[in-house]
Amino acid sequence: MSTESRVLSLLGRNLKLDTRLDIEPYLKQIDVDTTEEIHLSGNTIGVEAAEALGEVLKTMKTLKVANFSDIFTGRLIDEIPLALTALCNGLKDIATLQELNLNDNAFGGRSVHPLVPLLVHNCSIRVLKLDNNGLGPAGGKVVADALLESAKLSQAAGMPSNLRVVICGRNRLEDGSATAWAAAFAAHGNLTKVRMVQNGIREAGFTALVRGLAKCSSLRYLNLRDNLGRNIEEDDDPTEDDGIEHGWHALADALSEWKDLRYLDVSDCSVYPPGFQLLMGALESGIHTKLHTLMFDNNDLDAAVYQRLHDVVKRHLPSVKRLSLLWNEDLDDATLSTLGNVIEDRGGQLILDEEDEEEGDERELEDEKDVVADHAVGGKDKAAEKKVDETDAELESALAGLTISS
Secondary structure (H helix, E strand, O other): OOHHHHEEEOOOOOOEEOOHHHHHHHHOOOOOOOOOEEEOOOOEEOHHHHHHHHHHHOOOOOOOEEEOOOOOOOOOOOHHHHHHHHHHHHHOOOOOOOEEEOOOOOOOHHHOOOHHHHHHHOOOOOEEEOOOOOOHHHHHHHHHHHHHHHHHHHHHOOOOOOOOEEEOOOOOOHHHHHHHHHHHHHHOOOOOEEEOOOOOOOHHHHHHHHHHHOOOOOOOEEEOOOOOOOOOOOOOOOOOOOOOOOHHHHHHHHHOOOOOOOEEEOOOOOOHHHHHHHHHHHHOOOOOOOOOEEEOOOOOOOHHHHHHHHHHHHHHOOOOOEEEOOOOOOOOOHHHHHHHHHHHHOOOEEEOOHHHHHHHHHHHHHHHHHOOOHHHHOOOOHHHHHHHOOOHHHHHHHHOOOOOOO
């Protein structure tokens, strides 16, 4: 089978596809018996064109990847629900579908409901990408409730959940939807990657999310950047332990369940030194031998905690090769110099300034793409799964041909 017959890509063509006539030349390139991937990101699709595409989607027998990110630029709020309904109806019964990417589409809470039948009834989806959709708390709850219902249907059928990856950042989910997301995460206990950055989630929601994710014992990648693990009032001193349970207690407890964890990002999450000490206590248990990336940017950490960090990384986290402490305090502390040497001896990097961060950006993208190893996690390739447990370089090499398109 040729690559051309397996992939239809119109990525970044800036096409304005309004009518059936507009999209027809591209639909003719789809072989419903062999096409495995459709990439439409960077074009704009109207209602008639979406209806024509949806009709073709219903007939497809091998589709694995539907990349429909950024396809509604310039569309009216009245158009989006109708176009989205046509596309989701087309995808709903495709049993081979593994990845659904709807990033960067401005659904908002008003336009999210067309997703529900697809998310509930298509239990084959392994990777769900809903980044920057403007969902808000109400829309986020709609999506989470649909995922929970899907998990219940799988359970009722005696089948394990296939969902492995959930990416739902920059959506203003806030605490109003966090409990629903926690229930969905707990129900989909096979999750390996969750990325929910910049959602305005505060302490109660953060705690709920983490407790839900604690049920996902195979979790390998967690990014909760820019959500709050502790609410700070005007009279609070975040450098002192106030004796009250915060989100960090839930995260410390959950770490004992995530023995396969590779990547943890809790930057901009109001960790503060007391919470950091809790996390260090959990990470020195000796079970996180596969953890290779830790991101603790902008958490008011200081010299008082760096010696503990040094000891934990050196003695208990043998695979850590990327550690970021950007925008914390006392970054010229001598302990960090010693810690940097430990990580550099492993072929890794301690990131203390923005120049280092820029050098690590490409690596972070590779981490996000490769750390999950979706096919390997599914048990389809045990040799590849074994490779995941080795070094980063080996990981990238072993999974180059296995990772679902990002």
